[in-house]
Amino acid sequence: MDVEKVIKTEKEIPLKSRTIIHFMLVNTKIKETISTQLKPYGISLQQFNVLRILRGQNGKPANLSTLNGRMVTKMSNTTRLVDKLLLKGYVNRQTCPSNRRKIEITITEQGNRQLEKMDKAMKDAEVKILENLSHKELEQLNILFDKF
Amino acid sequence: MDVEKVIKTEKEIPLKSRTIIHFMLVNTKIKETISTQLKPYGISLQQFNVLRILRGQNGKPANLSTLNGRMVTKMSNTTRLVDKLLLKGYVNRQTCPSNRRKIEITITEQGNRQLEKMDKAMKDAEVKILENLSHKELEQLNILFDKF
DNA sequence: AACATATATTTGTATATACAATTGTTGTTA
DNA sequence: TAACAACAATTGTATATACAAATATATGTT
Numbered sequence: 001m002d003v004e005k006v007i008k009t010e011k012e013i014p015l016k017s018r019t020i021i022h023f024m025l026v027n028t029k030i031k032e033t034i035s036t037q038l039k040p041y042g043i044s045l046q047q048f049n050v051l052r053i054l055r056g057q058n059g060k061p062a063n064l065s066t067l068n069g070r071m072v073t074k075m076s077n078t079t080r081l082v083d084k085l086l087l088k089g090y091v092n093r094q095t096c097p098s099n100r101r102k103i104e105i106t107i108t109e110q111g112n113r114q115l116e117k118m119d120k121a122m123k124d125a126e127v128k129i130l131e132n133l134s135h136k137e138l139e140q141l142n143i144l145f146d147k148f
Numbered sequence: 149m150d151v152e153k154v155i156k157t158e159k160e161i162p163l164k165s166r167t168i169i170h171f172m173l174v175n176t177k178i179k180e181t182i183s184t185q186l187k188p189y190g191i192s193l194q195q196f197n198v199l200r201i202l203r204g205q206n207g208k209p210a211n212l213s214t215l216n217g218r219m220v221t222k223m224s225n226t227t228r229l230v231d232k233l234l235l236k237g238y239v240n241r242q243t244c245p246s247n248r249r250k251i252e253i254t255i256t257e258q259g260n261r262q263l264e265k266m267d268k269a270m271k272d273a274e275v276k277i278l279e280n281l282s283h284k285e286l287e288q289l290n291i292l293f294d295k296f
Numbered sequence: 297a298a299c300a301t302a303t304a305t306t307t308g309t310a311t312a313t314a315c316a317a318t319t320g321t322t323g324t325t326a
Numbered sequence: 327t328a329a330c331a332a333c334a335a336t337t338g339t340a341t342a343t344a345c346a347a348a349t350a351t352a353t354g355t356t
Contacts, residue, residue, distance in 0.1 A: 016274040016284050020178060022289075024220045026296045029177045030168065035344090044312075048234045064335060076314060079336055084311090101321045101334045132295040138167050138176040144289055145167075147280040148174045183314090192341075213304060225344055227306055232341090249304045249351045 030129050037125035041118050046071065047085055048122065051115045054091065054107035061104035063096065090114060114137075178277050185273035189266050194223060195233055197272065199263045202239065202255035209252035211244065238262060 013021070027142070034045055043051075053070050054062055064078045071078075082105055085091040090111030096102035130138065161169070162240040191199075201218050202210055212226045223229065230253055230261055238259030244250035254261070278286065 007211060015252075015283065017270075019278065019281075019286050019289055020182075020274055021220055022293045023175065026293050027284060028221050029169065029296060030171060035170075046312080053256075065333090072169055073176050073313090077312080077336095081312090086266075099322075099334085103335065121199050122165075126168055129296065130164050130167065133167075133292070135163065135290060137295065138163050140288070141167055141292055142170055144281070144285060144292075145170045145174050147285065148277065194342075213303090220303085220342085224345070225343065229342090247352075251305070 015082065033129050034122070034125045037121040037128075038118060041114060041121065042088075043114075043118065046073070046081055048115075048118055050081060050085060050110055051090060051107060051118075054105065055112065055115060057106075059106070061106045062097075063102040063104060085111070153281070170258075181277050182273045185269040185276075186266060188231060189260075189262060189269065190236075191266065194219065194229055196266055198226075198233060199238060199255060199266075200261055201262065202253065203263060205254075207208065207254070209244075209251045209254045211252060216251065220292070 007098045031045070039046060049071055050067055064082070067082075068074060068076070069079045081091060082091060086093055088111075090108055091133065092108055094104050096104045116118055133141070179193070186193065186196055197219055198215055201215055212230070215230075216222060216224070216226045219226075230239060230241060234241055236259075238256055240254045240256055242252050244252045281289070
């Protein structure tokens with residue numbers, strides 16, 4: 001990570017600012033790696049996460065607000081995201097019979113098959129991203145992240 | 149940071165996945181805090197960064213590719229970003245006389261004045277974001293980030 | 297000079313994201 | 327039961343982001 005290139009922008013960067021900038025640079029790199037890995041499947045990280053959440057439901061349907069609450073980055077726009085998955089044939093959507101305000105979403109057989117392949121791609125991305133970090137360092141990071 | 153809420157999505161999350169998800173959650177929180185702080189000034193984080201870069205030039209104009217290279221998150225779309233700043237009267241833009249392919253961008257007096265106010269807002273955001281981290285922990289984080 | 301190549305920016309298009317307003321449904325209560 | 331609040335999803339709008347294609351200018355080669 002070449003923080004200096006960005007940071008030279010101003011003369012002296014206090015530690016706090018440096019940390020934030022550094023954080024964002026790493027985040028950009030992570031996102032790039034992940035989207036590169038997912039690209040062959042024509043799916044975005046958000047869409048991938050929704051599929052994972054649906055699989056985690058074990059057949060039990062999820063409604064939109066559940067999805068939104070569990071997503072890593074909220075997008076307030078889950079409707080349109082699910083639209084895309086629907087077009088790809090990865091999910092089913094139907095209004096909940098007991099409460100017609102709710103929409104029930106489930107993952108399809110095809111969605112599950114694709115997701116298995118994407119899992120592997122995602123795992124590769126994670127390995128690539130974290131290749132220089134030891135188990136101990138990962139634990140350290142998680143402890144530090146908890147303080148945010 | 150409530151990682152568990154998002155993480156319960158699947159039964160067992162390996163440390164690597166957990167780290168990535170945790171990272172993104174913190175990133176979301178950081179972005180939210182910053183944009184809340186900048187909101188009164190009607191400026192996005194990207195636009196703020198461009199202004200900071202321009203100030204760092206000390207009057208020397210910057211062209212678009214310089215800006216793009218120094219920005220924390222690249223956007224390949226610096227033209228339109230500068231358009232917005234132009235509309236607000238925070239920057240000047242003129243084609244470089246010696247190389248007419250280039251566009252020279254400088255910060256205006258008004259831009260500088262606004263930027264000073266935004267600096268304070270940004271500093272407040274940083275304090276808020278990092279309030280639970282000690283100096284030592286910030287240093288630790290930066291060391292870990294370098295490994296990405 | 298004519299041509300190809302490299303550089304710098306702009307434009308077009310598609311998707312992602314944030315936020316506010318709207319629609320439709322359910323539950324409550326005067 | 328009519329009115330209203332609460333809830334769940336959708337739609338509209340603006341901006342952000344990514345990527346490819348197009349435009350304009352400069353440089354190097356024959």
